[in-house]
Amino acid sequence: MFQPVPSKPDFVRQEHEILDFWKRTRAFQKLVELRKDGPRWSFIDGPITANNPMGVHHGWGRTYKDLYHRFWAMKGYQTRYQNGFDCQGLWVEVEVEKELGFRSKRDIENYGIERFVRKCKERVLRFAAVQTEQSIRLGYWMDWNDPEFLRDLARRIMENPQEVITVPGPHGPVTDTVEQIVGRLGLPELGGSYFTFSNENNYMIWTFLKRCWERGWLYKGTDVMPWCPRCATGISQHEIVTEGYQELTHPGVTLRFPLRGRPGESLLVWTTTPWTLTSNVAAAVGPDLTYVKVRQGDEVFYLSKGTLSILRGPYQVLEEMKGRALEGWTYDGPFDELPAQRAAGGPEAHRVILWDEVGEAEGTGIVHIAPGCGAEDFALGKQYGLPAIAPLDEEGTFVDGFGFLTGTSVVGSARRILENLQEKGLLYRVDNYTHRYPVCWRCGSELVFRLVDEWFISMDELRYDMMDVTRQIRWIPEFGLERELDWLRNMHDWMISKKRYWGLALPIWECKECGHFEVIGDEHELRERAVAGWDVFEGHTPHRPWVDAVRIACPKCGAEVSRIPDVGNPWLDAGIVSFSTLRYRTDREYWRQWYPADFITESFPGQFRNWFYSLLAMATVLEKSPPFKVCFGYATLLGEDGREMHKSWGNMIEFNEAADRMGVDVMRWLYCRQKPEADLLFGYGKADEVRRQFLLPLWNAYVFFVTYARLDEWMPGSAGFNLRYNLLDRWIRARLHQVVAKVTERLDDYDAYGATLALEPFLDDLTNWYIRRSRRRFWKSEHDEDKNTAYATLYEVLTTLCKVLAPFIPFVTEAMYQNLVRSVAQADSLRHEAPESVHHTLWPQADPAAVDEGLLARMDLARQIVSVGHAARNSANIKLRQPLARALVYVAQAESLRHGALEEELWALIQDELNVKELVQVADAADLVTYQVLPNNQLLGPRFGARFPAVRAALAAQDPMAVARRVRAGLPVHLTVAQADGLEEVELAPEEVLVQEKPKEGLAVASERGVTVAVDVVLTPELRAEGLAREVVRRVQNLRKEAGFELDDRIVTVYQAEGELAQAIGAWREYIAAETLSVELRAGEPEPGMATAEERVDGHPLRLGVRRI
């Protein structure tokens, strides 16, 4: 028999119980085993950065990932279930620096790179453990490592990385040093999540980079890069992203560049970065912009005409000229006294150059050019052969040759520079200027621009191949394709180097003697090529500092060559995973089976230029093929107030807190019911809505079923009755199979949202129509064919719904399944049909034969009639409990035709629902309604075209009643239409005219979409008595409930009432007794110990007493 079910469930506690159940029964491992011979569905996980606990925004994506894994598994597919952790790169370094209280790279070097790198590994392992636990809590079924195992490795890697340990693996124990076990995580012999710091991941990137080098795409470039002075590293174009810009206020400095050979005359130049003035080389003007020569006091200035408002005080325009007229003029720079300026030849170079990009939106129309301090400046300097002066070292300190600035930081240098300019008399004015300025995306420091050597992959050829590959992929939503192509069209060469410590060791060995460089393709090649330092490196993972020890011989000059100290861009790490995790280097057959991924998904802001991009780049280089077939993107998770979540704004919700306050089924449904391309507003209000409108009704339907099935000891397949589906049964089964088909179709198309749009109305139909209308079938005392059919139908619906919902809300469906299916399937004969977990079951097949479209349409009409009938009753202010004599129903012809005639059973249902003694369908609603005739635009529009408005007007002028009669009788309508070119005789076919009814003014009539219902509001004494009797029943029922009686308790009821009420009770005695399970119903004083109530029924006092027998 079914187990009793609490009507007020604690979903969160239940989720924890289910987690225990899954763990205890090894439910996930069993699923993998069950599907091991199935067809393959390949998923590649976009790695989550294992650097902090995961947030509720991760929950969104992980819900999709789990949903589709479960769906395909239920369809019989095997999948790889491999989660990924992103491990290397600046973001981890920054957090470790914070942990250790470091402020600069020098602190790291003093601490020791070796220990620092281990600290980074330790942090990653620690947070991988945390994220693993959180993911499990979400119900995300993956091949997870034991979090305690990861924590143990984290401890050991700090204590003694060379300790030899033995750990269990899927194919037997593995013995190695702690460092190497960590380096082998996620590989076939250890299983579990992949970690991008793994040996395989790193060496696979080496292979990729070597391929790029062989094709001549890898190069060292000198460029001016955005640079973070705190992190002391360049920031690539990929990284200056959403949070890469901030609104900042800087001094907007206007200053004089005195012109040589023109005494008293100066260019007016404007900048927001005073420190770059130290390295000024030229001044640029727009060739076609109009410039003016103005006198102010005894000075003469040049600036563009459109920026004259920058001048302070009166001025006189002396002359106008085009920018090209200024070309070649020479001037004295603001810092020509600095040795660095002189050494670089700055003073000799100072002149006016032309640049098309100069505008007048800000400044003076004359742009100060410092090729060592800005990317565009650098390009321009190259074009004009100007020297580039680089004033800053890695940490943003002025280098030698910059006088009073040397040895000081660029941060906060503006004040000293402005003072210096003031002393020299060059400063014209200073204003606050607010603009979007790039900042370091990890530490928030303002970026500067530095002239540096970095390593790049050229996009010249690659971008077009990548675009071809991109077009072969299905992007959901579709605009993803355009986004990705747009990025590919515009992106610069890919900067892959970073002057840091923790990350991919770029496999580039550059000869200091002759400048030649070699790229090493893997660990085997390195061993062969090594001429020194292999013994130092051997046994270590390919990270700094160990790999730095290895030297090779320069093939060009024979010199001993070291690796460049740079580490790699972290998107290399994530981009290689469609090769590294699929054994590309070691088991090509396996790789072929699983590549490309059928599906990937990530939040799309950002990923077009990051993970999607790097996956595409690497697959294009290595195989020139798409690494994934479908890319599903979703938007951004915001707080419920529509703003980004921030701790300081009070709208932040931690994952763990959300999980244990909302419950993760609620969270998961909330995620799935979101249109993915729209930002998700996440919060407790919305969660409560989901709980109340979806999860609770689902649970209530289940509670209802179990409650009565237990009373009746009903079991599936039991009873020995035939099934005879009544109308409601056939209807709900039609709906069920319709919905199963729809959900299957939507999930096949990776449209979880579309699936929820089908499921939510179905649940509503089930609870608010099928169950509500079927209640009496479960209540009645006979155990007959009809009752059995009702149970069987509801059982089929609930168990099927369980399966269809299982991928979305895996916990509550498991709880339901265990009770509905497992608890009654202990007999061996049923075992094979009842796997141990709902997640082991196969996806239900929709039965097209069950989907009776006609019935669905007729039920819609019936429900509409009910709805209109309710509205009619409502307008007369008559309670539904009060029976009425009759209702008149009129259904317009068009509606009847569309739906078909309603069967007797349906009319009975409507009659019962409206609580009327008689239901009369009227053929002519003339007494109920007035008519309105309208042209059928869809037919007449195309027929008459531009002549249509006149036809419409002519029709409107007719007597609606007369037209309606003709149309109703199937006769054409003749019109005389006044067109611009004279009168036109027109004949309209009946179907070309639409007849609508509107209820006549007055009480108790309502009308909607062709359906009109009128109710007879005259109350006879008999009807009144029946209404009162029903009131009494309800009061007794309430009393039973308050007294805590069981559903099937028999009772004794006594009452005290007078007059009309007493008569009504007398007249309806048997009815009241039967409804309330009263074996005795009599007038009298309540006995001592009875539960009692004092009521007023329609103004009459009523005293009740009840007791169990």
Added chain:
RNA sequence: GGGCCUGUAGCUCAGUCGGUUAGAGCACUCCUCUGAUAAGGGAGUGGUCAGUGGUUCGAGUCCACUCAGGCCCA
């Protein structure tokens, strides 16, 4: 400055192929139902479909432009 997306009720959002009177949830007001329901049902209040112009017999829907917001790029 360029690309992509969005703009519909107080809030959050649906709205199919251009076609009759633009819908839902939340919130608010009133009513109602209830032995599955901490629920449910009905009614009411609430709309310049961002704006302008165009195409069309007909535009929330298609086109152009403008405005506002978001994302991406410069």
